Amino acid sequence: MTQEKKNILEAINETLDQLLAKDEDILLLGEDIGRNGGVFRATDGLFDKYGENRVIDTPLAESGIIGSSIGLALNGKKPIVEIQFLAFIYPGFEQLVSHAARMRYRTRGQFTVPMVIRTPYGAGIRGPELHSESVESFFAHTPGLKVVVPSNPRDAKGLLTAAANDPDPVLFLEDTKMYRAFKEEVPSELYETPIGKANIVKEGEDLTVIAWGGMVREAMKAVKKVEQENNCTCEIIDLRSIVPLDAETVIESVKKTGRAVIIHEAHQTAGFAGEIISLINEEALIYLRSPIKRIVGFDVPVPQFLSENDYLPTVDRMVEGMKETVHF
Amino acid sequence: MTQEKKNILEAINETLDQLLAKDEDILLLGEDIGRNGGVFRATDGLFDKYGENRVIDTPLAESGIIGSSIGLALNGKKPIVEIQFLAFIYPGFEQLVSHAARMRYRTRGQFTVPMVIRTPYGAGIRGPELHSESVESFFAHTPGLKVVVPSNPRDAKGLLTAAANDPDPVLFLEDTKMYRAFKEEVPSELYETPIGKANIVKEGEDLTVIAWGGMVREAMKAVKKVEQENNCTCEIIDLRSIVPLDAETVIESVKKTGRAVIIHEAHQTAGFAGEIISLINEEALIYLRSPIKRIVGFDVPVPQFLSENDYLPTVDRMVEGMKETVHF
Amino acid sequence: MAVDLRNFYEEAREEYYQVLTPDGKCRHDDHRIDKQVMMDMFKYMLTCRIFDEKALILQRQGRIGTYASFKGQEACQVGGVLPLRSTDWLFPTYRDHGAMYTHGQTWKQIFLYWMGHMDGSITPEDKKIIPPAVPIATQLLHAVGTAWADKLDGKDNVSLVYFGDGATSEGDFHEALNFAGVYQTPTVFLCQNNGYAISVPFEKQSASKTIAQRGKAYDIEGIRIDGNDIFAVYLTVKRAIEKARKGEGPTLIEAVTTRFGSHTTADDAKKYRDQQAIEKEWAKNEDPLARLRLYLKNNDLLTDSEEKQWTEEMRKEIDEQFKEAENYPRPTVQQMFEHVYKEKTWTIAKQEKEFLQHLGKGGRSS
Amino acid sequence: MAVDLRNFYEEAREEYYQVLTPDGKCRHDDHRIDKQVMMDMFKYMLTCRIFDEKALILQRQGRIGTYASFKGQEACQVGGVLPLRSTDWLFPTYRDHGAMYTHGQTWKQIFLYWMGHMDGSITPEDKKIIPPAVPIATQLLHAVGTAWADKLDGKDNVSLVYFGDGATSEGDFHEALNFAGVYQTPTVFLCQNNGYAISVPFEKQSASKTIAQRGKAYDIEGIRIDGNDIFAVYLTVKRAIEKARKGEGPTLIEAVTTRFGSHTTADDAKKYRDQQAIEKEWAKNEDPLARLRLYLKNNDLLTDSEEKQWTEEMRKEIDEQFKEAENYPRPTVQQMFEHVYKEKTWTIAKQEKEFLQHLGKGGRSS
Ligand SMILES: Cc1ncc(C[n+]2csc(CCOP(=O)(O)OP(=O)(O)O)c2C)c(N)n1
C-alpha cells in the first residue's frame, strides 16, 4: 500500500473524501463545513467536490443537526456530523443521549442510527472559553454510544473509517492540539482500525501507562524521561476507544507490571480514569504493588487560556506521578 | 423542636412551603408545579398559597426554565426549579453545565447563580421510558455544580433547606421510589443538614458500604442479612451529596474495615462508584483486604419497566457482593 | 360546492378551517371524500374509542401500566394517517396509538408497550412507524431527517409527525421547523392542540394566539383547523402530503381538539380544570366520533345495527389482542443485555454472565 | 417632520426603518436626538473603530489571542447601548466589545479578556454587564430572567441582549422569545443581522426572509431597521426600552448590518465570500461611522481637526489601556483553584495543595 506523510487533520480530510467517494449514502453535516471547509479545515475542498447535498452547511443548531441526522440515519443515510467544538454538543445532548444511543435498544434492533459525530476537544490551543473541554466520560456513561479518540494520523484514518462503517452511533473525538502537531506515514487507501482494540504503543515491565487522544504523546515523553532516570521500563497503552473499553489489554498489562498510571485531560471527579481504576481493582487488585495514579485535569472549569497549561496534565506531573508509582 | 411523621414528599412540600414563607426572593419554577402541584405533588397547595408569581407554571421548555432561572438568580432571586424527570434536564444541559456551573468561576465571584434544581430520578415505579434514569455522574463531572441526593425524609428537609441557602447551584435528586416509601419523624421548623457531610447510618468493623438516595435503604436490608449470616459488622455510609464528596469519612471507614462495597443505580461504566474506588485506591489502598465491589446498574439503557427490576441493584446482588468481599 | 379548498385555508387563519359542523352537517367539500374512506374513518375512530376505554379499565385493574388516553383526538389521529401511503414515515407521541393503529401497528403491540414490555416498541416490518417519542418535541427533527433522506434519494415519500401544543415551546420545535424550511423537506407537522400540556393551558404556554401563525417564522405554510372534524383533518393533511410529494415543502397544521380525560392515568385533570364542564361541552360540540356518526346517519350511510355489530366485533378483536399481549412471554434477562450495540461489548457480556450466574445461584431480580 | 415614529415601524416590516441615509441625510426624526447625544455617538463609534484596528494589529503580533472584530457594527453597539440607564442589564456576545465599552467596561478589561486572563470577565461594579456569552443564543434566556426579576420586584430596569443572525436558529432563541412573551418581561432583543454566521449566509440559516417577522410567533413586536444607521438604532432601541420600562413587554429588533472583516482572526472570510466586493460596498454605503461623520459635517457639527484631535487622544488612551493590560499580573495557580464554589471542596483543596507542592519541587506547568 502506498503511504504519505500526513498530520491528523490531513488524514481526516482524506478519509472523509474517500468515504464520500466510496459510499453515496455518506453525508457530512455541520456548521461551516461547506465552502469554508470547517473551522479547522477538516472538510476542506469537499464541498466543491461533492456538492451541497453531500457536504451540508447546516443552520446554527446542534439539536437540529443531531436530531435530523438521526432521521437521515433511520432512512438509510450515514451522516458524519461535525460539531464545531465539544462543548457545543450540549444543545444536542438530548438527541444524542435519549435517541441516538437508545434507538437500537428500544426497537430491539429494528431501527438503528449508524452515524458518526466528529468533534474537536481539549485545551492547549489558546482557544476562547468553552473551546477546550474534554468531557468524554459523559458519553462513556451513555450505553449505546461508542467513544473513539485517535492519538495519531494513522489511527485517525483507520478509526474514522471503522466509525463510518460501524452499525452504532460513534462519538469521534479529535484533540485540537494534535491536529497539526506531527505527521506520519498514512496508507493511501481506506482501511479500518478496529474500534475497541487498544494499541500497545510500547511494551514494558514495571509500569502500565494508560492514555488516549492527545495525552498519548505527552505520556510517551514522560515515559522516556522516567525510563532514563529510573532504570525501569514502562508499557504504554493507547486505548483508542474508551467505549468499548479493551479491558483485556489493560488487565493483562497491569497483571504484568503491577503498577498503573492513567492520564487524561478531563476533570478528575467522575472522569474516565475512575472506570479504569475500578476495572483494575476488580480484575487485578492482588497484582498491584502501588496505588494507581491519576494524572488528570483538575476539578475546576477549564480556565481561560493563559491558565490552560496549569490545568492540563503536564509531562512534569506525569513524570512525578510515574516515579512515585514505581518507587512506592 | 416539634416533630411530625412525614414521607420524603411531604417533607419536601413542607420545606418548600416554609422557604417560600421565609424568603420573598425564593421562587418555584417548573412544568405543572402550579395548580397541579407537580406530577408527584411536591408543590401541592403552594400555588394557592403564594400565587402565580412565586409558584410559576412555566412553558414546556427546560432550557428556558433553567436559562431564565439563571437570569433570575443573577438578579437577586433564588429559583428552586423542578425538572419533571431527570432525563428531561437534557434540553437544559447546556444552560446548567456551560452557564450555571461556570458563572462564579468566569466572573471571579462577581456574578453568581444560587439556584436549586430539584428532579426525580431512578427506576422502580413502573414509569415509561426515560422516566427512570440516574445519571448523577454527569453532573458530578461538572465543576461548579453540587449534587445532593437525600435518602430519607429528615435529610430531605435539611438538605433542601441547605441547598436553598447555598451560594452555588445545587442539583437536588429525589428518588421516585422513595417519595412515599416510608415516613419518619421530621422536625417542624426549618433546619439545615450540611451539604458535603456524609451520614454514618450504622457503624461496623468489617465492611464499608457506601450508597446514596434510594439505595441506602436497600443497602440496609442487605447488610442486615449479611450480618446475620456472616458473623461480621458493616458500616453504612450515606453520602448525602456526591459533590462535595465527604472523602474523609469514606477513607477513615475503609482504613478501619479494609473492605468496601459501593452501590448505585446508575450505569456502571463511568458511574460515580469509579470515583469512590479511585479515592480509596489513592488514600487507602494498603488497607484493602479485598477488591472493592460495585453493585450498580448495568451498562444498558434503563429498560422498559417490566425489566427494571432486572436492571436495578437488588438486595440479593448486594448480599452476594458483600459476602464475596468479606470472604475474599 | 365548487369552492376552492385553498380559500378556506386563507380565511381559516383567524379562526379555523372546518368542513363538518358539530351538528353533522357538511359545510362544503364532502364530495372530495370517497364514501368508502368515510366508512373507514368511522370504523377506525370507533375501534380507537373502544380500545381507549378498554385500556383505561385495564390500567385501573393494574394489568397495564400508566396509560395516556387519546379520547377526543380520534379525528386527528385517524384522519391524519389515512392519507398516508405505506412507504411514508410516521412519528407518533405517547398519545398517538390511534395514529399508529391506523397506519398498521397492532393493538397487541400497543398493549405490550403500555405493559412495559421491551418488545412493545416493535412496529410492523412493512411500515415505517417509529415508536412513540417520550422526550417532548424531539421526534420533529427525526421526521425532518427521514423526509430529507427521501428527498435526497428522489423518492416521493413523506414523513408525518404528531406532537402536542406543549411541544411547540421546546427548542426542538423551532429547530425542526427551521431545518424543514431551509431544506424544504417533505415533512407534515401535525400539532394536536388539545389545549393542555398536562395541566398547563395553551394561554400559559405562549403569548401567541395560535400555533399555525408560527409557520411564518420559517416561511412555512401554517394552517389552523378544527381537529374534531375528521373531514377537515383528512383534507388538510392530504393536501399537505400531496404538496410535500410534489416537492413543494413542509406544512405546519394546527388541529384544535380536546383532550377529553386526564393527561395520563397518573394524572387527575380535576385538579386544574373544570372537568365536568369540559365533558359536557365535549359531548355537545366536540366529540369527533359523534359528529361523523351524525353525518353518516343524516346521509343514510350508517345504521345503528351496523355500528352495534362492528362494536361487538371490535371489542372481541381487542380482547383477543389483549389476551395475546397478556400471554406474551416476559422479557428475559438475556434480552435486557441485547441490542445495546450490534455486538455485545466485553463489559456488557461480563455483566450478563455474572448476573446469570447470580440468578442461577438463587439470586432474585425483584 | 412631525411624522409619528410608529408609522415607520409599520412600513418598515417590508424593508427596514432608516433615518440617516448613506449620503448623510436625515430622512426625518433627527430632531428627536439631542445634539450632545449625536456627538457622543460619534465619539463612541470612533473610539470603537480605533480599538478594533489596534486589537487586530495586536493579534497579528501575537500579543492577544484570537480576536473577534466588530468593525461595521459600531452603530448597533453604540446606538443600542446609549439609551440604557446604569441600572439596566447588558448581555453582549463575544463580538460586542463596543456595546460593553459604551456601557462602561474598560478597554483594559476587554484586552484582558482577549488575552486569556482569568480576570478578563470582570466588569464594573456599578454596572450590570454580564461577560460575553460564548455558547450561541444562551444569553437570551438570561436576559429574560434578569428582566423578569426586575419586573417581579417592581423595578423599571430593562435587560438588553445582543445576538447574531446565526443565533436565531438555536432552540434557545425560541425559548427565550416565548418566555419573554408569556411573562411580558422588559427585555429588548437586539439582533445584529450581519448576514453571516461565520461562513454561513442568512439565506442558508433560515427560509424566512427576515428575523423581525419571527416576533409574530410569540406575539412580540418585531422591528427591522438599518443597523448601519445609528439614528435608527438609537431611536428604535430607545422606544423599545421605554416601552419595556412602562411594562409593555419585550421587543425584537433586527438591525441589518455588515460584518466588515472575517468572523474572527482565526477565520478567513475570503474563503467563502467576495470580500473585496463587500469592502467596496461597505465603504460606499454601509460604514456607520462615515455616515454619521457625513451628517455631522453637513450640519456643521464636526470639523476635521476636531476628529483628528479626538483620534489622537483615543489612540493614546487605548495604548495606555493596553499597556496596563500587558502589565497585568499573570493569573496564578492559586487563582485557578478559586471561585469554583464559594468554599473550596476537600477535593479541590487537595488538588491545589499537591500541585503547588509539585511546582515547589521544580515541576513546570507549561
Ligand atoms: C423534554 C420533556 N419534558 C417534559 C416531559 C414530561 N411531559 C410528558 S407529556 C408532557 C406534556 C405534553 O403536552 P403536549 O405537547 O401538549 O402533548 P399532550 O400530552 O397534550 O398530547 C410533559 C410535560 C417530557 N416527556 N419531555
Ligand SMILES: Cc1ncc(C[n+]2csc(CCOP(=O)(O)OP(=O)(O)O)c2C)c(N)n1
Ligand atoms: C452552541 C454553539 N455552537 C457553535 C458555536 C461556534 N460559533 C461561534 S460564533 C458562531 C457564529 C455565530 O453567528 P452569529 O450568531 O450570526 O453571530 P456573529 O458571529 O455574526 O456576530 C459559531 C457557529 C458556539 N459558539 N456555540
Ligand SMILES: [Mg+2]
Ligand atoms: Mg396538549
Ligand SMILES: [Mg+2]
Ligand atoms: Mg452574524
